[in-house]
Amino acid sequence: MTISHAGDARRSTIPTDVDGLTASWLSDLLRSAGNDAEIVSVESEPVGSGQMAGSYRLTPTWAAPGDLPRTMVAKLAIGERAQREFAAGVFHNEVLFYQQLAPTLTAPIPLCHAAVISDDHTEFVLLLEDMAPSxxxxxxxxxxxxxxxxxxxxxxxxxxxxxxxxxxxxxxxxxxxxxxxxxxxxxxxxxxxxxxxxxxxxxxxxxxxxxxxxxxxxxxxxxxxxxxxxxxxxxxxxxxxxxxxxxxxxxxxxxxxxxxxxxxxxxxxxxxxxxxxxxxxxxxxxxxxxxxxxxxxxxxxxxxxxxxxxxxxxxxxxxxxxxxxxxxxxxxxxxxxxxxxxxxxxxxxxxxxxxxxx
The missing domain is CATH 3.90.1200.10 (Aminoglycoside phosphotransferase (APH), C-terminal lobe)
Incomplete structure (x- = not known):
């Protein structure tokens, strides 16, 4: 499993439902992407109407104050494994986009705080800038x-x-x-x-x-x-x-x-x-x-x-x-x-x- 901007960092599992986005898991992901931050608790609510992945607004409680977002949006692969296997290519594309392509464009795009995707591309999590109140x-x-x-x-x-x-x-x-x-x-x-x-x-x-x-x-x-x-x-x-x-x-x-x-x-x-x-x-x-x-x-x-x-x-x-x-x-x-x-x-x-x- 590879984590964006994270070198040899590895995770044993990538959640495929929102319950897996725990404070400790999110903290590890953010740190692996170079963010010196720790979450002590997190609340979530569904947002959007995606047909192939789930999106949730996360409200973290940070261990220490700093220049940290009040909320983030987590996007992740959901559903049965067969469906995630079918969609693996598009999951790969979205992570690739935020990792390598978004910085080269001038279109209005959310900031990506961190990303992880499995080797077979059937599991991924993106932590994105929350664009509310849009x-x-x-x-x-x-x-x-x-x-x-x-x-x-x-x-x-x-x-x-x-x-x-x-x-x-x-x-x-x-x-x-x-x-x-x-x-x-x-x-x-x-x-x-x-x-x-x-x-x-x-x-x-x-x-x-x-x-x-x-x-x-x-x-x-x-x-x-x-x-x-x-x-x-x-x-x-x-x-x-x-x-x-x-x-x-x-x-x-x-x-x-x-x-x-x-x-x-x-x-x-x-x-x-x-x-x-x-x-x-x-x-x-x-x-x-x-x-x-x-x-x-x-x-x-x-x-x-x-x-x-x-x-x-x-x-x-x-x-x-x-x-x-x-x-x-x-x-x-x-x-x-x-x-x-x-x-x-x-x-x-x-x-x-x-x-x-x-």
């Missing part, structure tokens, strides 16, 4: 155009600093898709789409969207992107914290990958805005995002290319919906969320790729 967005309700605009601008601080940066491919688990990746996806997408269809009563347009996804995702994934960057992969309102001053913070970095950056923007606007708001504002939002990229130093990228990439990337929405639904523990809220997102995404695909759902 509140999580609600994917089912959706967001306002102003909120979506703010998130799109924040995403430019994720994409631009590592724009077409080939060194990203040297990090474990990060690579542009290969033919083998396409074959792997083809082998699982069909069965997962069938499971999605059997779980939900889909309308004609939503059902056609799933059919279109299965028919075209392989070719789309394997196509060489003309431009790439680190992308969030699941950039939607449930993964955004909104501050009382209208600031935004991007969280839930489990699905990072390399790809066309407009995959994030397409997924955000297609699934988090109501259809009427998206139709009215998406062109101006893509233009604002493009301007932010240029302000961050991106060159040789026209607004027309940006819009074309946006339209081409709409397939990200049904792909993440189908895979996310298959990976998450079924819940009433989760089911409502996935069907709401698909309804919005199907409308966007139909609007901007006329005829593909016929």
């Amino acid at each position: 509140v999580q967005g609600d994917q089912i309700i959706g967001c306002t155009p102003e909120q979506a605009h703010a998130v799109a601008l924040a995403a430019a601080g994720l994409h631009a600093p590592r724009w077409c940066d080939g060194t990203l491919t040297l990090l474990p688990g990060l690579a542009l898709p290969t033919h083998d990746d396409r074959l792997l996806m083809d082998s699982v997408l069909g069965p997962m789409a069938d499971a999605f269809r059997s779980r939900f009563d889909l309308s004609g347009r939503e059902a056609a969207t799933i059919d279109w996804l299965v028919a075209t995702a392989g070719d789309w994934l394997e196509r060489d992107p003309r431009r790439f960057s680190l992308i969030h992969g699941d950039l939607r309102i449930d993964n955004i914290l909104f501050g009382p001053d209208d600031s935004v913070t991007i969280v839930d970095w489990q699905t990072i990958t390399l790809g066309n950056p407009l995959r994030d923007i397409a997924f955000l606007l297609a699934t988090s805005l109501g259809t009427d708001d998206r139709r009215a504002h998406e062109r101006e939002m893509v233009a604002a995002y493009h301007a932010a990229l240029l302000a961050h130093g991106v060159t040789d990228y026209s607004l027309d290319d940006c819009w074309s990439d946006y339209v081409d990337s709409l397939i990200q929405a049904p792909m993440i919906i189908v895979f996310g639904c298959g990976a998450a523990m079924p819940t009433e809220r989760g089911d409502r969320m996935f069907t709401t997102m698909l309804e919005r995404a199907a409308a966007a695909i139909d609007d901007l790729n006329p005829g593909v759902l016929s």
